[in-house]
Amino acid sequence: MRKTHATIIAVFFVAYAATFLPNFGIFNSLTWIGPLSLPMAWVIGLNALNTVLVIIVYRRYFRPYAERMAAEETALAQTETDTKEGIR
Amino acid sequence: MGTTIMTLVVLFVFFAVLGLITYRASRSNKATPDDFFLANRGLGTVVLLMTTGASFFSTWTLLGAIGSYYREGVWFIAFAAWTVVHALFIWLFGARIWQLGRQFGFVTPGELVERYYGSPLLRTLFAVVGIVCLVPVMLIQVTGGAGALTSLTEGAVPYWVGVTLMGVFVGAMVAISGGRGAAWGDTFMGVFFGTVLLLITLVFVFGSGGFDSFRNISEVSPDVLVNQGNFWGIFDTALGLGLAFWVMPHMWQKFYSARSPLVLAKTSLLTPFWNSWLMALGALTIGILAHYPGLVPGLSADNSDQTIPLFFAAHAPLLGSIVIAAIIAAAISTINSQLLTSANILTTDLYKRFVNQGLTMRGEAYVGRIAVGGLTIMVVVLAFTPAAQGFLVPLSSLGFAIAIQMCPAAFGALMWRGATRLGAIASLIAGLSALTLVYLVDSPLPMGPAASGIITGSVVFVVVSLLDPRGPTPIQHEFHDSLIRKLYANQNSADKTHAEKS
Numbered sequence: 232m233r234k235t236h237a238t239i240i241a242v243f244f245v246a247y248a249a250t251f252l253p254n255f256g257i258f259n260s261l262t263w264i265g266p267l268s269l270p271m272a273w274v275i276g277l278n279a280l281n282t283v284l285v286i287i288v289y290r291r292y293f294r295p296y297a298e299r300m301a302a303e304e305t306a307l308a309q310t311e312t313d314t315k316e317g318i319r
Numbered sequence: 320m321g322t323t324i325m326t327l328v329v330l331f332v333f334f335a336v337l338g339l340i341t342y343r344a345s346r347s348n349k350a351t352p353d354d355f356f357l358a359n360r361g362l363g364t365v366v367l368l369m370t371t372g373a374s375f376f377s378t379w380t381l382l383g384a385i386g387s388y389y390r391e392g393v394w395f396i397a398f399a400a401w402t403v404v405h406a407l408f409i410w411l412f413g414a415r416i417w418q419l420g421r422q423f424g425f426v427t428p429g430e431l432v433e434r435y436y437g438s439p440l441l442r443t444l445f446a447v448v449g450i451v452c453l454v455p456v457m458l459i460q461v462t463g464g465a466g467a468l469t470s471l472t473e474g475a476v477p478y479w480v481g482v483t484l485m486g487v488f489v490g491a492m493v494a495i496s497g498g499r500g501a502a503w504g505d506t507f508m509g510v511f512f513g514t515v516l517l518l519i520t521l522v523f524v525f526g527s528g529g530f531d532s533f534r535n536i537s538e539v540s541p542d543v544l545v546n547q548g549n550f551w552g553i554f555d556t557a558l559g560l561g562l563a564f565w566v567m568p569h570m571w572q573k574f575y576s577a578r579s580p581l582v583l584a585k586t587s588l589l590t591p592f593w594n595s596w597l598m599a600l601g602a603l604t605i606g607i608l609a610h611y612p613g614l615v616p617g618l619s620a621d622n623s624d625q626t627i628p629l630f631f632a633a634h635a636p637l638l639g640s641i642v643i644a645a646i647i648a649a650a651i652s653t654i655n656s657q658l659l660t661s662a663n664i665l666t667t668d669l670y671k672r673f674v675n676q677g678l679t680m681r682g683e684a685y686v687g688r689i690a691v692g693g694l695t696i697m698v699v700v701l702a703f704t705p706a707a708q709g710f711l712v713p714l715s716s717l718g719f720a721i722a723i724q725m726c727p728a729a730f731g732a733l734m735w736r737g738a739t740r741l742g743a744i745a746s747l748i749a750g751l752s753a754l755t756l757v758y759l760v761d762s763p764l765p766m767g768p769a770a771s772g773i774i775t776g777s778v779v780f781v782v783v784s785l786l787d788p789r790g791p792t793p794i795q796h797e798f799h800d801s802l803i804r805k806l807y808a809n810q811n812s813a814d815k816t817h818a819e820k821s
Binding site: 284 | 397399404406534546553579580592600
């Protein structure tokens with residue numbers, strides 16, 4: 232699972248790095264992909280890919296971490312309440 | 320004259336609404352540093368999304384970025400790419416900052432690095448660099464907003480009035496309502512200027528041929544539709560504006576302010592849509608389509624930072640007042656957080672840490688308010704200097720370039736157990752020295768100041784840390800063990816299960 236995490240992060244940054252290819256003349260001609268010029272379409276396409284990766288990171292890692300923390304806080308609050316009631 | 324009166328009326332209504340929000344926010348305030356500076360660590364998803372977005376996107380977006388797209392064309396589309404990276408940074412760094420902030424009660428970035436590295440000197444360096452990097456970005460808010468006001472009213476509202484008006488209002492707003500008022504205000508202003516940006520984008524698209532609008536531009540300015548190269552030029556800006564999103568002190572504090580990690584997670588999920596798909600690509604569309612003949616009369620490279628005010632001055636002067644309000648909203652929503660954070664650093668990292676350690680919580684909030692006043696006066700005075708009135712992007716890029724020199728040391732505290740105090744101090748000094756040298760003197764290398772600084776700083780950080788004979792301290796282990804346990808609990812158990820099965 233850690234390997235998958237590292238792979239997703241690596242793919243994300245490779246895709247980000249690829250957005251600079253038009254600066255080196257790659258995917259940089261004035262040809263049209265729908266309403267967009269090639270360099271615009273290239274960067275926007277990679278942007279879409281990275282947006283999907285952000286959603287994957289959210290679902291697989293960020294939300295589970297957040298839910299664990301919420302569960303921990305709830306458990307902690309319950310323990311404090313129980314302790315107070317025990318003292319009474 | 321009608322336009323000027325309309326502008327003033329709209330601005331009055333805008334400031335009145337903002338004042339009301341600020342007043343309402345201040346009624347919930349308590350006299351504690353957590354409450355005054357971090358909104359009691361209680362921000363929800365919508366407010367956090369808006370306040371991070373609005374604090375980072377400013378007049379820079381509504382004026383400077385559009386001007387850059389007009390001048391440089393698709394070359395500047397890197398803006399759309401690095402703003403998606405922001406979302407990942409919330410996971411990679413924001414979650415860690417939140418976790419440690421909650422665990423140790425940190426209010427500033429300096430507190431975290433001092434605790435991790437055991438170095439008051441590093442905290443002082445973070446405090447000074449933190450304030451210095453915010454000054455140019457605060458300045459462009461004031462100069463950009465005042466410039467737009469002067470432009471739309473054709474000089475009827477002079478520059479000095481705009482600067483003074485913004486300074487007084489922001490200073491009062493922040494001093495009265497603190498972090499909660501800034502966040503609530505940002506939500507209102509973020510929605511406002513986001514909506515205005517979206518509507519202007521649509522106006523430009525339909526005003527220049529709809530679906531074929533970019534093709535139409537190819538007939539008049541084909542150069543702006545292809546990338547002009549200059550990798551190192553955009554790389555420098557991308558580094559600054561990409562990394563600054565998590566390391567700039569006012570953004571760092573936003574992570575402390577989240578009510579829970581779930582709030583951060585949802586903010587991360589929504590960030591690409593707000594930061595990239597709306598802000599960056601909206602600005603791209605407007606800036607490039609501004610080349611369409613007759614769409615923005617009188618527009619040239621020299622005044623391209625004023626594309627939107629010029630458009631409205633020519634086509635719909637009365638609506639232009641709303642746009643000016645949006646630009647000022649963008650400015651205020653950025654400068655308010657930066658003022659608050661600068662005041663927080665002055666109060667917590669410098670005054671309380673080194674001058675008056677016995678300062679009460681109430682006293683801390685009081686000193687914070689005085690600091691807000693002092694910093695506001697400083698920014699207003701600096702706004703009248705010629706250096707503050709240049710192009711918006713280069714000026715703000717300087718602030719971002721300075722900020723990211725803190726990245727290696729901050730990265731160590733959050734991610735790398737091998738980081739040492741000596742490595743962190745050396746990296747910051749080396750990075751800033753390289754930046755200053757390249758900024759002041761022409762460098763034979765292709766990199767700009769930001770890249771030169773952070774590459775030098777990172778190399779120095781790693782090399783010095785590896786050569787430093789002192790190993791990680793117990794507190795360093797505590798930081799990293801705790802972060803790994805909290806963030807990757809399932810992964811650890813999955814790895815363990817996998818190992819057991821093997």
